[in-house]
Amino acid sequence: MIIADGKPIKEILGMIERYDKVILAGCKGCVTVCSTGGEKEVGILSSALRLARQAKGKPLEVKEITLERQCDTEYLEPLREIVDGYPAVLSLACGAGIQFLAEKFRKHPILPGVNTQFIGVTEEQGVWTERCQACGNCVLDQTGGICPVARCSKSLFNGPCGGSKKGKCEIDPNVDCGWQLIYDRLKELGQLDELEKVLPVKDWSTSRDGGPRKRIREDLKI
Amino acid sequence: MKAGSNLEKLLAGGQFVVTGELGPPKGADVAVIERKAKLLRGNVDAINVTDNQTAIVRMSSIATAAILRQMGLEPTMQMVVRDRNRIAIQSDIFGAYALGIRNILCLSGDHQKFGNHPTAKNVFDLDSMQLIQAVKRMRDEHKVLGGDEIEGPPQMFIGAAANPFADPFEYRVIRLAKKVAAGVDFVQTQCIYDMDKFGQFMQMARDRGLDKKVHILAGVTPLKSVGMARYMKEKVAGMEVPDEVINRMKGAGKEKAKEEGLKICVEQIEQLRKMEGVHGIHLMAIEWEEVVHEIVERAGLLPRPQV
Numbered sequence: 001m002i003i004a005d006g007k008p009i010k011e012i013l014g015m016i017e018r019y020d021k022v023i024l025a026g027c028k029g030c031v032t033v034c035s036t037g038g039e040k041e042v043g044i045l046s047s048a049l050r051l052a053r054q055a056k057g058k059p060l061e062v063k064e065i066t067l068e069r070q071c072d073t074e075y076l077e078p079l080r081e082i083v084d085g086y087p088a089v090l091s092l093a094c095g096a097g098i099q100f101l102a103e104k105f106r107k108h109p110i111l112p113g114v115n116t117q118f119i120g121v122t123e124e125q126g127v128w129t130e131r132c133q134a135c136g137n138c139v140l141d142q143t144g145g146i147c148p149v150a151r152c153s154k155s156l157f158n159g160p161c162g163g164s165k166k167g168k169c170e171i172d173p174n175v176d177c178g179w180q181l182i183y184d185r186l187k188e189l190g191q192l193d194e195l196e197k198v199l200p201v202k203d204w205s206t207s208r209d210g211g212p213r214k215r216i217r218e219d220l221k222i
Numbered sequence: 223m224k225a226g227s228n229l230e231k232l233l234a235g236g237q238f239v240v241t242g243e244l245g246p247p248k249g250a251d252v253a254v255i256e257r258k259a260k261l262l263r264g265n266v267d268a269i270n271v272t273d274n275q276t277a278i279v280r281m282s283s284i285a286t287a288a289i290l291r292q293m294g295l296e297p298t299m300q301m302v303v304r305d306r307n308r309i310a311i312q313s314d315i316f317g318a319y320a321l322g323i324r325n326i327l328c329l330s331g332d333h334q335k336f337g338n339h340p341t342a343k344n345v346f347d348l349d350s351m352q353l354i355q356a357v358k359r360m361r362d363e364h365k366v367l368g369g370d371e372i373e374g375p376p377q378m379f380i381g382a383a384a385n386p387f388a389d390p391f392e393y394r395v396i397r398l399a400k401k402v403a404a405g406v407d408f409v410q411t412q413c414i415y416d417m418d419k420f421g422q423f424m425q426m427a428r429d430r431g432l433d434k435k436v437h438i439l440a441g442v443t444p445l446k447s448v449g450m451a452r453y454m455k456e457k458v459a460g461m462e463v464p465d466e467v468i469n470r471m472k473g474a475g476k477e478k479a480k481e482e483g484l485k486i487c488v489e490q491i492e493q494l495r496k497m498e499g500v501h502g503i504h505l506m507a508i509e510w511e512e513v514v515h516e517i518v519e520r521a522g523l524l525p526r527p528q529v
Contacts, residue, residue, distance in 0.1 A: 203341035210335065 001030040001121075002094045003128045004037060004114040009048055015111045016049070016090060021061035023086045024049075024113070025079060025101070027070045027093035034128055036114055037092025039066040045092070045113065070097030076104055083108060118150075136206030136213065142194055144185035151178030157199040224361065224407065225379035227324035228296045229268040231529040233408065233437045238495060239502030240523055241298065241410065241439060242266035242514055244290070246281035255281075255289050261511040263295060265518045267526055268325055270410070270504070273300040277337025284314055288321040298381060299323045302331025307347035308356070312366050315357060319376030327381040327410065328353040351404050354382055358405030380405060384438070385412040386423035388460035395426040402436045409436055410504040413443040415454070415463040417493055424499055433499025440494045443506045444513055445483035448472045484517060491521040 016022050024046050032038030046062040053060035063086060068075040070093035079101070083089065088109045091098045095116040102110040118130040133150045139157075140147060149155045153171045159179030163170025167180045186192050204210065223230060232239050242262045247254035262269055269290060273283040287297035299318050306314065315326065330350045334342045348356060356367050357380050364375040382401045386394050401409065414420045420440065427433055445451045448471040455463035467486060474482035494500050507514050518524055 201341075202343075204343040205335065205341045207343070209342070209344045211333070 001033055001119070002096075002116060003034045003118050003120045003130075004031050004092075004094050004116045006036055006041065006045070006092070006114055007112065009045075009052065012045075012049065012090065012111075012113055013052055016060070016088065019087050020059070021063070021086055022111075023063045023065060023079070023083065023089045025070065025089055025091045025093070026064075026066035027091075027097050028066055029069045029071070029093070029097075031093055031097075031114065032066075034122070035126075037094075041092060042066050067093075071100050073104065076101070079105070134207070135202075135204070136210075137203055139199065139202075142197075142199065143182045144189060144191065144194070146178060146182045146185055148178055148182065148199075151176070151181060153178075157202060225324045225377045227268070227379045228529060229298065229325050230379040230407070232267055232527060233501055235527075235529065237267075237502075237527050238523070239268075239437075239439065240266045240518055240526065241268045241270060241502065241504045242511075243270040243272065243504070243506045243508075244286070244511070245272050245275060245509065246283065246286040248278065248280050250281060252289060255286055256293070258511045259290055259293055259295055262514055263293075264526065265515045265524070266505065267502075268296045268298045270298045270300055270327060270506075273302045273329070273331065274305065274337070275300075276332050277304070277334040277339065277342075279338060284318050284321065284323070287318065287323045291322040296325070297323055298325035298327050300327045300329055301353065302329045303346055303348050303350060303353055304331030304334065304344050307345050308367055311348065311353065312356065312360065315360065315376050315378065316372075316374075319378065324377070325379045325381060326357060327383065328357060328406070329383055350382060351400060354380055354401060354404040354406050362405075379407050381408045381410060382406040383412070384409045385460045386414070386420055387412055387416065387462045391419075391423075392426075394423060395430060395432070398427060398436075399430055399432055402432055406436055408439060408501075410439045411441040412460060413441045413454070413506060414490065414494075415451075415461075415467050417490065419462060421497065424497055428499050437501040438499055439502040439504045440497075440500050441504045441506060442487055442490050442494070443508060444487040444510065444517060445471055445479075446510060447476075447479045447483070448474075450483075480513075484513060484520070487517055488520045491517070491523070495521075 024042050026037050026039055026042035028038060042064050046064050050060055050062055063082060065079060067079060070091060083105055088111060089101060090111045090113045091101055092113045098110055098112050119132040119134060120128050120130045123129045130150055132147060135149050148157055148159065152159050153169050154161060160177050164177040164180055167177055169175040169177045186194050229239060244258050244262065271283045271287045274280055283299050287299040290297040328350050334340060334344055357378050359365055360372060360375055361377050364372045366372060384398045388394065448468060451463050451468045451471045454461050470486060471479055471482055491503055494503060505514060505517065
């Protein structure tokens with residue numbers, strides 16, 4: 001899923017300073033699962049914003065709403081029904097959801113309440129870590145199911161580099177060396193011979209480097 | 223003087239300058255540089271050295287510029303942010319300055335999709351605006367971007383590109399103003415064929431007082447054929463070629479096309495010289511350096527002034 005982190009309240013207060021009321025829009029997708037922008041967080045942030053503005057003598061009206069998803073037109077209807085009564089929308093969805101709202105509600109400033117971080121997993125309760133950088137050209141079959149692009153700090157394809165020490169990366173002793181993980185995994189699988197091969201220069205054109213991406217399924221289009 | 227380069231001195235002295243362009247070889251053959259340099263010597267005041275233009279691998283602009291310097295010519299080293307992060311960029315600027323390079327042109331660079339390595343990763347750690355700021359900070363504050371003091375700051379004369387013909391048109395002058403605010407000393411424009419539109423652009427630049435803050439050099443490229451004119455119009459992003467120019471090239475016929483191209487170019491230079499705020503031309507005779515002398519001579523810009 002997409003992992004996001006709530007923006008500092010001070011930053012959000014700065015964004016909405018000029019408004020006396022806003023819609024605070026959560027999303028029931030990824031940001032609910034990573035406890036950043038679901039119904040619960042909408043409630044908490046809404047109270048915090050109102051209290052802070054009350055203390056400043058500039059009360060704020062917050063309309064709370066949590067959409068099924070913000071990245072899909074069909075789920076935006078409940079927001080469409082109320083949006084005209086407010087000057088701006090503060091969204092707690094990921095960057096995709098925020099931008100989609102901005103495309104669909106042309107007259108309203110759509111403000112980001114979160115910092116979108118990465119595609120990752122819930123490693124344990126309250127801990128999320130990165131797994132995929134959406135390079136568009138998967139090599140996990142050759143690397144024991146562990147991604148060298150996302151998990152190696154240098155995105156090396158033929159690691160580990162000389163900075164790998166005791167399973168950790170040179171950038172931080174708390175960061176696992178992605179290539180140590182790959183090595184250990186391939187060893188477990190009895191596939192160490194995979195590491196004998198030189199992985200070729202990568203085609204990055206399927207990644208962000210090739211420009212904004214688009215996927216079309218002609219058979220699904222209406 | 224900020225850098226004390228030939229280009230800076232001439233512009234400061236109010237001269238109408240002529241800059242040229244040299245594309246490095248697709249390999250290590252110095253003879254290619256020498257051949258092109260010979261055609262430019264005496265005809266231009268400084269020579270832009272392109273940095274892997276259109277994302278095709280060539281000899282580095284630093285090395286090529288240093289070779290020109292050894293030949294007694296003045297280079298303007300182009301630097302794109304496509305291939306280097308801020309560490310390499312600043313390091314290369316130190317090196318370039320140590321090799322005697324005094325002018326730099328800060329660019330984004332063409333996307334690698336258009337070159338001979340379309341599957342390459344791109345960097346774009348900084349953008350061209352931030353590169354200008356970085357070079358200025360190194361020169362004037364003697365600091366690298368990270369904040370550390372520099373031992374021997376590179377005193378560069380800082381250039382940038384401006385494209386009056388990309389969209390949105392109204393934003394082009396604002397973007398130029400941003401580059402001026404970022405600290406650019408001179409700008410060279412995209413090749414101009416639509417003189418009216420360029421005139422409008424200059425008017426907008428003058429309205430903002432930009433012509434007093436930055437030296438604007440107008441880009442010109444002689445057309446070789448009607449095919450080239452059409453290619454420029456249809457295939458090159460951010461380029462406008464009016465039908466009038468295409469029709470003139472077409473009307474000249476195959477045999478006289480080159481002469482017509484030169485004629486158009488010389489006429490353009492004459493018009494540009496009269497335009498308030500235009501302090502020179504940037505003559506890009508792409509892989510056609512042979513005609514540079516003739517164009518500059520016919521435009522009445524020879525001999526080039528000495529400083």
